[in-house]
Amino acid sequence: xxxxxxxxxxxxxxxxxxxxxxxxxxxxxxxxxxxxxxxxxxxxxxxxxxxxxxxxxxxxxxxxxxxxxxxxxxxxxxxxxxxxxxxxxxxxxxxxxxxxxxxxxxxxxxxxxxxxxxxxxxxxxxxxxxxxxxxxxxxxxxxxxxxxxxxxxxxxxxxxxxxxxxxxxxxxxxxxxxx
Numbered sequence: 001x002x003x004x005x006x007x008x009x010x011x012x013x014x015x016x017x018x019x020x021x022x023x024x025x026x027x028x029x030x031x032x033x034x035x036x037x038x039x040x041x042x043x044x045x046x047x048x049x050x051x052x053x054x055x056x057x058x059x060x061x062x063x064x065x066x067x068x069x070x071x072x073x074x075x076x077x078x079x080x081x082x083x084x085x086x087x088x089x090x091x092x093x094x095x096x097x098x099x100x101x102x103x104x105x106x107x108x109x110x111x112x113x114x115x116x117x118x119x120x121x122x123x124x125x126x127x128x129x130x131x132x133x134x135x136x137x138x139x140x141x142x143x144x145x146x147x148x149x150x151x152x153x154x155x156x157x158x159x160x161x162x163x164x165x166x167x168x169x170x171x172x173x174x175x176x177x178x179x
Contacts (some may be wrong), residue, residue, distance in 0.1 A: 001080035002026050002125050003056055005089065015100055015138040025056050027128035034110075035068065036118040039130065042111060051165035052105040054156060055126035058090040058097075065118040071107040071167075093156070094127050097148045097174055107168050128159075129154035148174040 003022060010017050017025075034048075050071065062068060062082040069077040080088060096105040112118065127133060134150035135143075151174055158174040 005057060009103065012104060012108040013139050014019065015136045024131045025127050028126040030124040030126065032122040034120045036110065036112050038117050039112040040114055042114050045067055048110040050167050052107050052168045053090055053092040054094065054160040054170060055092040056094045057125045057163055058092055059123040060088040060090065061121045063113050065113060065116050065117045067111045067113060067118050069111060078131045082132060086146065093171055094133055094142040096171065097133055098136055100139045100143050101147050103137060105168060113131060127153040129157060147176060149176050
């Protein structure tokens with residue numbers, strides 16, 4: 001499913017990737033099972049603070065409780081209500097970089113509730129650590145310039161895990177600053 005999604009997203013950008021490149025972009029998979037206990041005063045705690053995912057695509061299965069919020073504008077958050085059997089698909093930072101900002105990684109957070117515990121399961125698809133990540137040439141040609149520099153994904157992982165999560169600031173690592 002992830003492979004097909006990535007192929008469609010690449011096709012939409014006018015880019016066709018060989019199988020080995022797709023394999024490298026989704027080469028690592030990490031499964032997280034998350035448990036958020038009830039909290040008597042949920043306004044005083046955070047389930048997971050605001051961040052974006054570092055990888056290519058993230059697949060999330062929520063329970064029926066809710067609590068996932070996505071930032072849609074400056075200081076505006078929208079709850080993503082759970083839908084039975086539905087998966088939530090997030091664009092990750094690696095895909096934002098590959099698409100030269102055409103696809104945006106989702107800044108999101110999780111809030112706890114005072115009434116019920118929450119459970120979710122997440123599958124992160126992440127490029128292989130040795131994979132070079134850079135905006136796709138077909139997209140840069142259309143855009144006229146690259147917004148991100150090339151790097152090896154292990155460098156991005158080190159930066160991502162070595163700093164406190166603060167929204168989408170992890171992307172600053174790869175950003176090309178225009179003078």
